[in-house]
Amino acid sequence: MTRVTSETTPVSTPTAGTRPPARFGALVASEWIKLWSLRSTYWALGLGVVAVIGINVYSTLALRRLLPEWSAEARESYNYMNDALGQAPYLLLLIAAGIIGALSMAGEYATGMIRTTFVAVPARRSVVIAKATVISGATLAVGIVVATTSVGLTQVLLSGQDAGFAISNKGVPTALVASAVVVPVCALVGMGIGVLIRHTAGAIFGVFTVIVILPQLTMGTTYSWVVDLNNSTLWSAWMTLRNTPIRELMPAELFTWPVGASWLVLAVWPLVAVVAAVVVTHRREV
Amino acid sequence: MIEANGLTKRFGRTTAIDDLTFTVRPGQVTGFLGPNGAGKTTTLRMILGLNRPTRGSVTVDGQVFRDRSRGLRHVGALLDADDVHGGRSAKAHLAALARSNGISRQRVDTVLQEVGLADAARRRIGEFSLGMKQRLGIAAALLGDPPVLMFDEPLNGLDPEGVTWVRALFRRLAAEGRTVFVSSHLMGEMENTADHLIVIGRGRLLAAESLAAFVARADSLEEAFMTLTADSIEYTAGGSR
Structure with a gap:
């Protein structure tokens, strides 16, 4: 066979067998480059981080002005998590994480980049797992930073006011860990949605449906299966875990599942999403 | 073959x-x-x-x-010049492809030079003309010296x-x-x-x-x-x- 002139990467013969081993780490590094070379990543995560920390600090400042008028009993029974890890800003962060996950796959399908990717790496399952690794790693880091900063700052603001909670209080570590973990959980679920829907707008709508609308649709308390359905949504699982410190004070009809079951919810959703993403990507023609 | x-x-x-x-x-x-x-x-x-x-x-x-x-070290292919993500720079696009196949960063610069896109390397692909995208696709095909x-x-x-x-x-x-x-x-x-x-x-x-x-x-x-x-x-x- 004719010798092929080599440049930086030598090719010995057209059927050359000596190659550097196919390393999974290289795929992770490649997906890392892909994630951080898109502006949408910075926008989504930046907005999520600023919104959660900013809004929580702001609402804690407001709370601090009200506290002097509160009775000891009111201070005792107040759910300080509502300001330390407020629902509305956290929802924004979870949506942002879900969208980043969804775009990581739908963005490739919608642009056609997926074909370029699979010609470079025919081992499609490895690509999906590398993507899941990068997406969950990046969003977990964000979740840890946001949850600890938000709780830390807001409780510092409440110190000396006979209000708030300490990190060592019962249930607080659970709330913190769950709040950090739910961010990559939503990102991975978004990734699964991105594989199934393949179009960016549709995938983003899917993320909203799962994270925001599903918990709203299952608010009823008349039928136990509806209650169970609600408890098995990502949102309710996070709320249950976030409210662990004041679990005894919660209304009986809300968040009826135990803490353990809520952890299971946070584990099963992303697991199903990643398995579906791997299987579908492997089989599909692109 | x-x-x-x-x-x-x-x-x-x-x-x-x-x-x-x-x-x-x-x-x-x-x-x-x-x-x-x-x-x-x-x-x-x-x-x-x-x-x-x-x-x-x-x-x-x-x-x-x-x-x-x-x-990439076995086959280089340009199927459709639009099979790229317009939000990335040419360099990031090629760098991600190269990294996945264990190909060096210098090789990315080499192929960008070879196809005449060295000066546009940091621009977003979305701003490229079709001809520039074709050049980028050829650069990607050449990456692995296949x-x-x-x-x-x-x-x-x-x-x-x-x-x-x-x-x-x-x-x-x-x-x-x-x-x-x-x-x-x-x-x-x-x-x-x-x-x-x-x-x-x-x-x-x-x-x-x-x-x-x-x-x-x-x-x-x-x-x-x-x-x-x-x-x-x-x-x-x-x-x-």
Whole structure:
């Protein structure tokens, strides 16, 4: 066979067998480059981080002005998590994480980049797992930073006011860990949605449906299966875990599942999403 | 070397590719011709494992491409210049591809230089013209310095300088002993570049012979092509047949 002139990467013969081993780490590094070379990543995560920390600090400042008028009993029974890890800003962060996950796959399908990717790496399952690794790693880091900063700052603001909670209080570590973990959980679920829907707008709508609308649709308390359905949504699982410190004070009809079951919810959703993403990507023609 | 054996692809009831058997040899430029809808792109996609054959098989250097874990050092391909994410810079795009295959960063700069995009490396691909995207696609195909290269309509959107450059590039790649497989509708270009031709129509093989032999069927390549494919044309301007 004719010798092929080599440049930086030598090719010995057209059927050359000596190659550097196919390393999974290289795929992770490649997906890392892909994630951080898109502006949408910075926008989504930046907005999520600023919104959660900013809004929580702001609402804690407001709370601090009200506290002097509160009775000891009111201070005792107040759910300080509502300001330390407020629902509305956290929802924004979870949506942002879900969208980043969804775009990581739908963005490739919608642009056609997926074909370029699979010609470079025919081992499609490895690509999906590398993507899941990068997406969950990046969003977990964000979740840890946001949850600890938000709780830390807001409780510092409440110190000396006979209000708030300490990190060592019962249930607080659970709330913190769950709040950090739910961010990559939503990102991975978004990734699964991105594989199934393949179009960016549709995938983003899917993320909203799962994270925001599903918990709203299952608010009823008349039928136990509806209650169970609600408890098995990502949102309710996070709320249950976030409210662990004041679990005894919660209304009986809300968040009826135990803490353990809520952890299971946070584990099963992303697991199903990643398995579906791997299987579908492997089989599909692109 | 690309070897297709009884390659068949059906989409629902339509048979896009019907029992194709051909060999694309190294050391020469092989042109892949056929009217619109003949199945050229589907064939290229099956070679690359993007579509699954309904029957038959196709191998690249003796192996089914999808069975490889990494592709760039085995096959370089430009299927569609738009198969890129417009939000990334040219450099980030190539860097991600290179990293996945264990190819160095310097190689990214080398290919960007080679295709003439060094100055546009940090611009977002979304701002590129079609010709620039073609150059980027060729850069990606060259990244792994592969023994087999495939190009689907690589001249679309290229300026005259680009066309001359691509012609010389293909000749050089073939002279280096690589397998170069190029689909195109530009008969003049094929006449200038190809050594060998594979012609298909309605998913079937119509001819596989040297350029000289094919041209000898008529007065010119274009005429030989028109005569051979006359019965296989699916889409005709004005609807007349």
